[in-house]
Amino acid sequence: MLSRTASNLYWIGRYMERAEFTTRLIEATIRLNSLSMKARADQAWKSALAVVGETDGFARTGENPTAFNVSRYLSLAEENPNSVRACLGLARDNARAARNSLSREGWEAINRAWLTLRGRASPGGAQAALNMVEGVKAETLGFEGAVARMLRSEGYWFLRLGSVIERADNTARLLDVKYYILLPEGEPVGGTLDRDQWTTILHTVSARTAYRHLYTDALKPWLVADMLIFRRELPRSLAAAAAEAVDLLTAIGEATGRQGQADRLARDRERKLQETDIRTVFQGGLHQYLQRFIRENAAVDRAIAAQFRFG
Numbered sequence: 001m002l003s004r005t006a007s008n009l010y011w012i013g014r015y016m017e018r019a020e021f022t023t024r025l026i027e028a029t030i031r032l033n034s035l036s037m038k039a040r041a042d043q044a045w046k047s048a049l050a051v052v053g054e055t056d057g058f059a060r061t062g063e064n065p066t067a068f069n070v071s072r073y074l075s076l077a078e079e080n081p082n083s084v085r086a087c088l089g090l091a092r093d094n095a096r097a098a099r100n101s102l103s104r105e106g107w108e109a110i111n112r113a114w115l116t117l118r119g120r121a122s123p124g125g126a127q128a129a130l131n132m133v134e135g136v137k138a139e140t141l142g143f144e145g146a147v148a149r150m151l152r153s154e155g156y157w158f159l160r161l162g163s164v165i166e167r168a169d170n171t172a173r174l175l176d177v178k179y180y181i182l183l184p185e186g187e188p189v190g191g192t193l194d195r196d197q198w199t200t201i202l203h204t205v206s207a208r209t210a211y212r213h214l215y216t217d218a219l220k221p222w223l224v225a226d227m228l229i230f231r232r233e234l235p236r237s238l239a240a241a242a243a244e245a246v247d248l249l250t251a252i253g254e255a256t257g258r259q260g261q262a263d264r265l266a267r268d269r270e271r272k273l274q275e276t277d278i279r280t281v282f283q284g285g286l287h288q289y290l291q292r293f294i295r296e297n298a299a300v301d302r303a304i305a306a307q308f309r310f311g
Contacts, residue, residue, distance in 0.1 A: 001101065001154045001256075007310035008098035009155055013162025015091035016110065019084045020140035021170045021204075023133040025051060026071055026084075028204040030126055032196055033067050044197075045070040050177045051170075052082055071123045075132065084136060088114040101155040105146035113139035154255055161248045161304065168241035168297050174201055175228050176290040198224055205236040225286060226278040238293060242270045245300065252308075262303035269296050 029048045045065045049055045054073070057080055063069040075084045092114045095107050116135045123129040147163075150156040178201050198219055202208040207227065214231060215223050232239045246266045253259035281289045304310070 001158075003309040004311055005098050005101055006154065006158045006308050007305075008094040009101060009158040010162035010304070010308075010310070012091050012094045012098070012102070012110070013159040013164075014166040015087040015094070016113075016140055016143055017163045017166040018082065018170070019087035019091065019113070020137060021167075022052060022074055022082070022084050022087070023136045023140070024204045024206070025174075026074055027130060027133045027137070028200045030067065030071070030130055031203065032200045034126065044200075047177055047197075048074065051174050053173070054080060054082060067126065068123070071129050075123050075129070076117060076120055084133075085114075085117040085120075088117060088136075098155075102159075103146055103150050106143060106150065106159075109139055109143035109146050113143065152251075154252060157248045157252045157255075161245060161252070164241040164244045164248070165297060165301050165304070167236055168238055168245075169294060171205060171228055171236050171238055171241070172290045172293050172297070174204060175225060176287060176294075195219055201228075205234075207234055207236065210234050222278055222282060225281070229281065230273065230276075230278060239270075239273045242266070242273055246270050249304075258307060260303070260307045262300060262307045265296070265300045265303050269293075269300065 025048050029044050032044045045067055046055070049058050049065070049070060052074065058065065058070065058073050061069075061073065061077075061079065063073075073080050073083065077083045078086070080086060088110070092110050095102055095110045099107060113136055116132070116139060120132070123132055147156065147159055150159070178197055198221060199208065201224065202211055205228065210233070211219070211224065211227060214227055214233065217223060227234055227237065229238045231237050232243055234240060246263075249259075249263045249266050253263060
């Protein structure tokens with residue numbers, strides 16, 4: 001496979017995962033917003049911007065962080081390179097360049113998701129915005145289904161590799177924002193707002209039911225952190241993403257003969273996750289741990305690009 005094609009497929013995986021995550025974040029924030037007073041609602045939308053690293057980008061628009069303004073910025077804004085529409089457009093561009101390595105169903109799912117938002121200028125009110133993100137989410141799930149039916153070969157492996165690198169970054173940032181900066185000053189830990197925010201996080205990563213299956217305790221922050229970091233049964237956990245990245249790099253290496261720094265970094269990251277537990281993480285500081293993981297994930301991404309000679 002050409003390095004350019006491998007890069008196209010890898011970035012399709014990243015952009016589609018990013019688009020789905022952002023739609024889930026918008027949906028969860030709308031629901032949290034509906035349960036909050038205005039001051040708290042604005043804080044919820046500020047936190048959504050922080051999760052995707054767009055606090056400064058939104059500030060440059062000069063708009064107030066209202067539900068309408070932030071949901072528009074995250075979903076449709078041309079000035080936001082990480083908006084859902086921008087991600088779908090970039091995924092579509094990469095898919096067009098890699099049509100011969102992508103299944104027809106995969107291409108059609110990407111194209112339908114892009115068409116869902118093409119020409120749309122406003123997310124509308126809360127219900128209209130929910131309808132919009134539900135439509136996009138359905139298409140991104142359709143894309144996942146199409147990828148799952150692809151031949152297990154380089155095309156599939158590079159797509160999935162992009163997805164799990166992006167997924168690990170998203171989950172770490174989501175958990176970090178909640179634990180480190182989300183709860184407003186003066187709000188009690190374990191209070192109504194705190195519980196609503198943790199529930200929102202579980203909703204964003206589709207893990208509310210999973211939490212009830214894995215833990216008998218009521219909602220507890222350290223158990224949510226344990227699940228999102230260490231429980232490999234949860235596909236969106238850091239451990240699950242790290243393990244899959246190792247498996248995918250191994251498969252690509254066996255098929256192409258290209259193994260190197262990306263494999264070493266991915267294996268080292270998986271090993272450290274296996275040797276650590278949530279008690280150790282909290283003793284050293286959850287924020288510090290997650291920031292370190294985000295940096296390590298970025299290092300794996302850079303090593304992948306170098307190892308497979310992405311342009």
